[in-house]
Amino acid sequence: MSMSRGTLDGDPLPGGLVLPAGGQRRRLPLAGLPKPVARARAHTVRALGDWCASVPAPGAEITEDIVLVVAELVGNAMLHGDGPLELVLDLTPDRLRIEISDRSTDLPAPREPHHPALPGGHGLFIVQRIADRWGAEPHAQGKTIWAEFEAYRLLGA
Numbered sequence: 491m492s493m494s495r496g497t498l499d500g501d502p503l504p505g506g507l508v509l510p511a512g513g514q515r516r517r518l519p520l521a522g523l524p525k526p527v528a529r530a531r532a533h534t535v536r537a538l539g540d541w542c543a544s545v546p547a548p549g550a551e552i553t554e555d556i557v558l559v560v561a562e563l564v565g566n567a568m569l570h571g572d573g574p575l576e577l578v579l580d581l582t583p584d585r586l587r588i589e590i591s592d593r594s595t596d597l598p599a600p601r602e603p604h605h606p607a608l609p610g611g612h613g614l615f616i617v618q619r620i621a622d623r624w625g626a627e628p629h630a631q632g633k634t635i636w637a638e639f640e641a642y643r644l645l646g647a
Contacts, residue, residue: 513582514541520564520574530564530577530590531557537579542645552643555620559637560588562613566635567592575631585622586639593632 518533520526534557560577567574571592578589600618601611617624621637 513580515581516579518577520567520576522573526568526574527561527564530560530574533577534560534579534588537581538644541581552639556586556588556639556644559617559621560590562616563588563590563635563637566590566598566613570594570596570598571632581641581644583641585641586644587636588621588638589634589636591629591632591634595628595632597626597628597633598635 516533516537518530520530523529535553538553538556564574564577567590571594573592575591575593576589578587578591580587580589598614600614606612614624617637622640622643624635624637626633626635
């Protein structure tokens with residue numbers, strides 16, 4: 491569902507962006523699509539652009555960080571989760587939550603200790619370092635891996 495920012499009654503975010511009660515949510519089904527990482531990245535860039543159109547542009551660094559986390563989580567779902575099912579981006583006055591669902595019931599565990607010189611095992615380390623929080627939740631079809639960024643980081647306040 492698409493709504494005009496000018497007609498929404500909701501919670502103001504830093505910079506004057508107004509969200510409907512409950513925030514804004516964007517979904518992208520990924521199951522069976524070719525190039526899911528590229529599609530998820532493009533979907534995220536569009537959502538961030540739409541959400542931040544009425545506020546000063548977020549710093550390129552935070553936008554790149556968010557897109558990197560999306561790419562890492564979708565890539566991990568491809569490598570370890572039998573393919574991604576869906577990407578959900580959920581923006582509230584407090585945070586941006588990224589969710590990637592896949593069919594695997596195996597919950598992720600970062601490789602400890604992290605060895606930057608060895609191949610593999612860097613995705614969750616990157617997510618841990620960039621996102622404010624992350625976690626995993628099992629569900630009926632497999633699991634959802636999520637990462638969150640504080641809204642003030644995105645909206646520059």
